[in-house]
Amino acid sequence: MKPGFAWRLIEWQGKHGRRDLPWQNTGSAYKTWLSEVMLQQTQVATVLGYFQRFTERFPTVEDLAVAESEEVMQLWQGLGYYSRARNLHACAKQVVARFNGEFPSTVPELESLPGIGRSTAGAIVSLGHGLRAPILDGNVKRVFCRHQAIFGYPEQSAVKKKLWQLAEDLLPDERAGQYNQALMDLGATVCTSRNPNCGACPVSKDCLAFKQGATGLLPTPKPRKERVQWFFIALLVEDSHGRQWMALQPDSGLWRGLWMPPILQLPSDSLNAETLREWLDQLGLDAEGLDELALQPWLVHDLTHRQMHFKCLRLKADSAHGLFESHAPGQKPEPRVFQKLRDHVSQLMLR
Numbered sequence: 001m002k003p004g005f006a007w008r009l010i011e012w013q014g015k016h017g018r019r020d021l022p023w024q025n026t027g028s029a030y031k032t033w034l035s036e037v038m039l040q041q042t043q044v045a046t047v048l049g050y051f052q053r054f055t056e057r058f059p060t061v062e063d064l065a066v067a068e069s070e071e072v073m074q075l076w077q078g079l080g081y082y083s084r085a086r087n088l089h090a091c092a093k094q095v096v097a098r099f100n101g102e103f104p105s106t107v108p109e110l111e112s113l114p115g116i117g118r119s120t121a122g123a124i125v126s127l128g129h130g131l132r133a134p135i136l137d138g139n140v141k142r143v144f145c146r147h148q149a150i151f152g153y154p155e156q157s158a159v160k161k162k163l164w165q166l167a168e169d170l171l172p173d174e175r176a177g178q179y180n181q182a183l184m185d186l187g188a189t190v191c192t193s194r195n196p197n198c199g200a201c202p203v204s205k206d207c208l209a210f211k212q213g214a215t216g217l218l219p220t221p222k223p224r225k226e227r228v229q230w231f232f233i234a235l236l237v238e239d240s241h242g243r244q245w246m247a248l249q250p251d252s253g254l255w256r257g258l259w260m261p262p263i264l265q266l267p268s269d270s271l272n273a274e275t276l277r278e279w280l281d282q283l284g285l286d287a288e289g290l291d292e293l294a295l296q297p298w299l300v301h302d303l304t305h306r307q308m309h310f311k312c313l314r315l316k317a318d319s320a321h322g323l324f325e326s327h328a329p330g331q332k333p334e335p336r337v338f339q340k341l342r343d344h345v346s347q348l349m350l351r
């Protein structure tokens with residue numbers, strides 16, 4: 001390989017790259033895929049424990065394919081972005097049904113599976129199968145945008161197209177897996193979002209952002225857009241054994257496949273006592289504590305595209321309403337916001 005961008009990165013990776021992550025150098029397309037899906041929008045430190053638990057419980061893609069979806073969601077609980085878990089399970093089933101339990105080794109075949117985009121496919125091909133394919137995850141986009149001084153939000157289609165072309169053009173004929181690993185490692189440890197350590201970077205001598213003093217400006221941030229605001233009343237209804245009313249969320253919507261307490265979405269942040277009374281009435285619950293809701297602060301839960309606001313009513317009831325089941329906290333897969341609601345209510349009670 002001629003000395004150049006790829007060569008310098010591969011050399012650097014051999015000396016300074018990450019080598020001890022449990023999904024590295026396994027030669028397993030299954031483990032590469034699992035780690036890639038978990039690492040989308042999530043830090044390595046958070047993923048480590050989840051990866052270990054998943055691979056212990058599901059050592060092969062067949063084990064994952066035959067698991068109950070509730071168990072998969074339970075193991076995923078806390079990682080967030082739950083559509084990833086649903087796609088993960090659906091993908092495992094298809095790998096078994098369509099590809100005899102072997103992850104395919106071409107990008108188009110991999111992209112035909114649920115939850116696998118072009119970059120994840122490239123990672124599976126290069127890191128899991130040792131073949132040649134480019135990747136373009138968040139770390140790599142950041143390195144390319146800076147190194148080539150590419151301005152414009154990287155998710156805009158014209159910019160993305162340019163970045164993919166660059167990823168193709170720079171990909172070496174040999175050692176594509178180690179090169180891709182080097183790009184990811186450089187983005188994660190040296191060319192970091194804030195304060196890149198250009199002094200330790202193997203490609204600084206031809207990095208345009210470094211030369212132009214523009215590292216702080218690249219990649220171009222996402223254009224600001226107002227987030228959607230949602231308002232909810234949540235009921236934390238407990239029976240005499242400390243179990244809570246929960247319902248499995250329907251197959252569509254944000255929390256599908258997870259368990260949530262009764263919640264009512266409001267059209268705005270104003271509380272209509274009559275609507276709330278009717279709702280409680282339908283559930284066979286007394287409207288106790290309703291007056292205090294007006295004084296209760298909103299609990300804010302931030303998501304990428306929306307901001308959710310909750311007020312909670314804590315009530316006692318002997319048996320669950322027909323729509324709900326009673327379960328001990330933590331027994332069912334539930335979104336992180338549910339735990340936040342419980343903590344919120346406990347804190348309010350301490351005041």
Ligand code: SF4
Binds near residue numbers: 198207
């Ligand atoms: Fe990133 Fe700095 Fe390296 Fe350029 S020189 S690729 S900005 S770490």
